[in-house]
Amino acid sequence: MADALDPAQMRTYFALTEAVSLLQYEVRQQLQSEGGLSYVQFEILAKLSEAGERQLTMTDLADGVVYSRSGLTHQAGLLEREGLIVRHVSPDDQRATVVAITKAGRARVAKVLPGHVRVVRELLFESLSARDVRTLGDMMSRARDHMRARPPRSAAPRKRSAGSAD
Amino acid sequence: MADALDPAQMRTYFALTEAVSLLQYEVRQQLQSEGGLSYVQFEILAKLSEAGERQLTMTDLADGVVYSRSGLTHQAGLLEREGLIVRHVSPDDQRATVVAITKAGRARVAKVLPGHVRVVRELLFESLSARDVRTLGDMMSRARDHMRARPPRSAAPRKRSAGSAD
């Protein structure tokens, strides 16, 4: 029977998806109610925050988020309209668009971050010991790297390398 | 500094969300391409499958999935139109709607399940030992129970108990 997971795997898979789903639900509620941000918008702002001096292009951003270019353009448009980011043509490559977070953008992140952290801490970390946190981090880092390394089975997710084999 | 997670927590949180996000993305792709099902639709069918003889109402279903009633009605409508489920008035309570999976519904689940399991196994479990699976299952079960037990902070998620406070 190849098309079944063993009981332990089933239990783990369900617990994982359910826990993460509950966590995501709360996180989204918090970001929306306290900062008027969708999760994706928060992710974009957070990435720009982290970047510091480094100039990020639209492609760099799309790289992190699992997202289509047009979707990112749309979200960037919304954020720009709110004055949270600015876009300008890259001096290095006229085709590229450099995205930067504004002061207002940083302020917005600062506004929602405490609540965000509070939710994550109360929901997720409150039930985990320091040792659990390390163990979970190790496992998930490994899993993430494994998934990232895995080449897409069939359709290339038009990320950067266009699949000529198709 | 209460509004920050320690480095280990940050790493764990990011790894967890990123890994799960990658996994969900692949799972969704697979369900859509192999069975024309959204994840929510698959969840509904899976729940009905598991239920066996037990009769589930719309409310029972909404209970499992984090979902509004109208959203569930919408999805149930789509599934019924495809002949994958049937709905009829409950004999016990005339207000309630009993939902049941059809033969075609079971067939659809059987059709997508192997691929679903394959994705989960290849992406998630391939990088985890049997011991990891148990450990992860324990932690996530604990976290899930903790989150389920937690009363909503402010707005009651109109599930069943209507919040009279506010």
Added chain:
DNA sequence: TATTGTTATACTCTATAACTATA
């Protein structure tokens, strides 16, 4: 009066395809 579920509606998210401009 409270509960179950549906309907109408509107809004957001996301992706595809066509397009422009630059390398």
Added chain:
DNA sequence: TATAGTTATAGAGTATAACAATA
């Protein structure tokens, strides 16, 4: 010719509010 990004557009998902029917 390939790449970066935008635009137009269309479809799916989700939620709110108003509603009907039953408990």
